[in-house]
Amino acid sequence: MTLIHLAILLPVIAAVLIGTLYRYYRRIHLGWFVLPVPLLIVIYLFTLIPRVMNGQVIHETMQFMPRIGMNFDVYIDGLGLLFAILISGIGALVVLYSIGYLSEKENLGNFYVFLLMFMTAMLGIVLNDNVIMLYLFWELTSISSFLLIAFWSTRDRSLYGALKSMIITMFGGFLMLGGFITLYLITGTFSIRGMIEALPQIQESPLAPFAIVLILFGAFTKSAQFPFYIWLPDAMEAPTPVSAYLHSATMVKAGIYLVARFTPLFAFSNLWVWTILIVGLFTMAWASFNAIKKDDLKAILAFSTVSQLGLIMSLLGLGALSLATGANDELFTVAVVAAVFHTINHATFKGALFMITGIVDHETGTRSMKRLGGLLTIMPVSFTLTVITALSMAGLPPFNGFLTKELFLEAMITVLEADFGAMASVDFLIPLVAVVGSIFTFIYSILIVYGIFLGKRTHDTPKEPHESPVLMLISPAILSLLVIVFGLFPNMLSATIIDPAAMGIMDSAEPLGTHLAMWHGFANPALWATVAVVIIGSVMFYFRDRWMFIYNYHKEAFTLNYLYDQGLLYSRIGSQKITDGYMTGYLRNYLVYIFGFFIVMGIITLMNSGFNMDFSGFAPVGIQEVIISLIILIATAVILITRSRMVSIIMLGSIGFSMALFFVFFRAPDLALTQLAIETVTTALFLVCFYHLPKKSRHEERMRFKFTNFIVSAGVGILVILFGISAFSGRVFEPISEFHIENVYELAAGGNMVNVILVDFRGFDTLFETLVFGIAGIGIYTLMKLKLTRKDEDNEEHSEESRV
Secondary structure: OOHHHHHHHHHHHHHHHHHHHHHHOOOOOOHHHHOHHHHHHHHHHHHOHHHHHOOOOEEEEEEEEHHHOEEEEEEEOHHHHHHHHHHHHHHHHHHHHHHHHOOOOOOHHHHHHHHHHHHHHHHHHHOEOEHHHHHHHHHHHHHHHHHHHOOOOOOHHHHHHHHHHHHHHHHHHHHHHHHHHHHHHHHOOOEHHHHHHOHHHHHHOOOHHHHHHHHHHHHHHHOOOOOHHHHHHHHHHOOHHHHHHHOOOOOOHHHHHHHHHHHHHHOOOHHHHHHHHHHHHHHHHHHHHHHOOOOEHHHHHHHHHHHHHHHHHHHHHHHHHHHHHOOOHHHHHHHHHHHHHHHHHHHHHHHHHHHHHHHHHHHHOOOEOOOOOOOOOOOHHHHHHHHHHHHHHHOOOOOHHHHHHHHHHHHHHHHHHOOOHHHHHHOOHHHHHHHHHHHHHHHHHHHHHHHHHOOOOOOOOOOOOOOOOHHHHHHHHHHHHHHHHHHHOOHHHHHHHHHHHHHHHHOOOOOOOOOOOOOOOOOOHHHHHHHHHHHHHHHHHHOHHHHHHHHHHOOHHHOHHHHHHHHHHHHHHHHHHHHHHHOOOOHHHHHHHHHHHHHHHHHHHHHHHOOOOOOOOOOOOOHHHHHHHHHHHHHHHHHHHOOOHHHHHHHHHHHHHHHHHHHHHOOOHHHHHHHHHHHHHHHHHHHHHHOOOOOOOHHHOOHHHHHHHHHHHHHHHHHHHHHHHHHHHOOOOOOHHHHHHHHHHHHHOOOOHHHHHHHHHOHHHHHHHHHHHHHHHHHHHHHHHOOOOHHHHHHHHHHHHHHO
């Protein structure tokens, strides 16, 4: 295990230690023990920046399951390093914030174990080159996020949100696995780098579109793109540190990372680029439009997160489109750089906004905009931090969000100058939707500041408002400072983080030399687009009461949430009906299912593998064997047609005694003796037990019931015979009986081969069978000696009535 492998697994290792520590030591907040874990990781990752800046790629392999090609292959380039720094860096700030936010009365052991498990899962995703290991970590994020969202498990909405997020994201992840397997079938490798090297094979394969669709399902569900975004607002029932971490900087960015990582692989396909571009743009506009109608602060931030993720996704799609068509290489560079830079910026301002929302909720007791307002003079520090981060999200200078919003609008406007073939006639829609989405983004950003801190005091908060303790302000203050620093000095990131990450998306080793600046002159169309966004957004915000009625036409029955709830309801009802249909409680039905499946699969196997029938190696059949076989067949037929239980038992015993005769003729007297003893005992037991059974005749059963039994039993019998003949006729190796014949005396010093096999060659098997019989005997003896008192019987009856 290398140091980078240890860095990825460090959080989950620490989770085990911290979970154990929490059981015995609770005098100090557990967060202080957790905080060094992400700090150590981010410090180590910063030491890798010079190597990545120089174009070096770190590739380390650790054997995990080499037989199936599932190895822990770490691949660190600029793209993976960027996401890893965000995961660990924001993680450290979230842990620090949680120390002040979460009371020691909470179950901190569970919280931090789940959080550290999630951290390892995210690091495993972004630093992995093996797609099967990537999928393993991918689903671990769904499981750990489920546990974090459901942390307050006594709340119904928390459980609902956790289940919803897991169903949708794991559904997409499972489809994504199908895409990875499809790529393996095309390229013969699970390595992402190996797949990129085999790009000509992917381009020529008819399976490539299938792989693209499946992988996009995984990316869109995880990054909350339309129509899968519905899980993210409900996931806001989680504690605010979880929302600040999972749903702004890490988990939702996994889909962004997936699209970025696979863009060099699929940029040749119009299906890939146009789907990402259209879905991203529509998600941005749709979510920003819906954010304004929300009253809950975290709901507004949830929809704003969906909108910002759509913005990043659309930039990746536009960059891939430019690369695929060769229409404008500069457009590709601008779009990719903007996507990378906005990924950083979004983590800073959205993480801070979530933390500030948690502060407002913590200090006022509510997140409702209707109950807040006028807190400027009461919470001045929180107001300052909110203004900085909200204006950055709105895309206003001098904050970092302005830079990426300018790059975004510039890329979208440049589409009008490019030639995209059949789509050229409607390419004006791309910048139009981008501007409309930006207008609504501006509105909900201003709404957050105005709704909390400006306007009139409502005096309707459950708690008397006051400024937050310093410990909770440190993390959002650091992120707000980064918002200003990255806005004023963006080029400190361009060569160290942004360019290497963009080169990873472009799969290029040539330095980009990106230069970012606030001012590009009055001839910049993006500047005038921003001016239009601010003017139109300000007017719409001022007159918002006059157009908010449009949200009333969006009925609940026509929402995606309603479709999800109804789908979940009817799937439960349908699955219950299906289950009740085949889980009848009758053992006979279950045997029909099992043997019926065996018949169908047996026939398919024989048809596909070929059927061998060679009787040359069979021993001759004597007259005595024919007679015994006829006796067995006749006895079996009598059992089926007789109405007397006594006759059935006698016929069943005659079958067993006839089998004993077979063993006699085959020179196996010990087996014959065993068979005779068993048949004698079981026949006697049947005679005793059957006397007490109810007088119910099976001959009252319908012909359909009997015919089904006949078909299934005959099919199983015939298939077993055919399998036996085919296996005997198509032997590849010498039978093991030859080994026993040759070695039974020399190795075991015994003359009875059956006894030697049971005692020596299969000694452990016989020993464990004896152990099973012993346990069964103890159970039977216990039941025989069990004496229920009247009190126990009454309790049993009461329990049965309760169940009914």
